[in-house]
Amino acid sequence: MTTLGDTAPQMFLEERRQRILEILNEHSAVRISELAPQFNTSTATIRKDLEQLERDGKLRRTHGGAIKVDPNSTEVMAASASIMAHKEKVKIGRAAAAFVQNNDTFIVQAGTTDLEFIRALRGKHNLTVITNDLLIASECESISPDSTPILVGGSVRVGFHYTEGSETNMLLEQYHASVAYMCTNAFSFEHGFSTHRTEQASWLKTMYRCADRHIMLIDSSKFGINALAHHNDLPDFDVLVTDSGINEIDRSRLSQLSPNTQIVYA
Template structure:
């Protein structure tokens, strides 16, 4: 189903862009190969996918010439050829230890955390996923009362106790992953399987429209899937720097998420694509100022 929605979206966007550029097409004819290839990369940066037949019409050159262009760009590592066209190359996000992740894109994470905190009320019960953005969410809950926080993250448990008045913290035991401040494994999953909460606040290492949300390890992916299974509302906190990237293990698609909160550094292209996704989540843009 997700693939069908994605294909339909790409076809719609493809048509819209070509219509918008029809009056500019004459300016793109007669280009040298290097100039044409730069234009191809510019189009890919806008919509992540191109078709040979459309490019041939747009540039006024043969499909054979366009295939040569795409082959050369692929050899340079600038795109990936597919049947009938090419797609943009997504970046793979390397895994960071907790302390390094906390300091990166801090303003964006604070903005997301503050926006997420506005969805929480006194006496709520919630799951809180491990992550640097969810840590900022917990810090933004200062002043709330009588919250029940269920988490597998040491730092989140500690901050919950510090900032939330009369907080009830349920810490999920298991195997500690050194350098990351969270527990994983069968014991963690077993403990979580006995619990439920109306809302889960989730984090991710990467997101792409083609692959969905992903994380670096299978154990953590299984934990996040269990958080989704044991809750009704699924709120994803997404730092926009993670859009257009992927890691090792997929754990959710956009259709699995109820609300997605992203910072206002998001590109206009990605914002529109998120908001136009059929059956997608409610989108909240968190102001950074």
């Protein structure tokens, strides 16, 4: 005869994993560091939960958490991306803003991390900001009225509020800036930086050619992931700004792989 004491732990395990999936459905992403205290359990236990749920095909693990599996798309739309790793993106944005001086001219990649970077520029003056992101251009106008946002034209990608395509790339090539502040979808030590779409990779390569210095902004949840289209490698960047979620082993690997790249852990 099975007692309640025998079945309760297993029932709790199943209930916990079901609740993790419910949270994931609500927010598109979860982080181990946030789930562990919520369920009053260890990070090792949550990591095992995510490993099993990934084997079951119910989520995809990332560095420090997991993201929702969407059979129709491998890319998270802007509304969902804005809440994923939000605290980390704010810290990264503020750390990157420290590199900006009054009167600077720079290119900014579309994305929620670079949006936080722009928001951290409040108090800076006479900036010229070149971007293909409608929200970033609008935010720049709002926080720095004496600055000049330049919105690169082209076809707007629905749900992502940025322009893209060959026309957008050709328009960007008319400009040259001192710095490009870039962000991307994925990074692995084996395959470098990559994005979910070839159009994004083409845009990022164009950005790279149009600037003298290059700063990559990427949160730790995107580490250990490979996306479809490669665009750059770590040594291509003068500065990498990420968050404190990178473990010591990976920090050492980053330094060894690209000793000339300044790594900032926000």
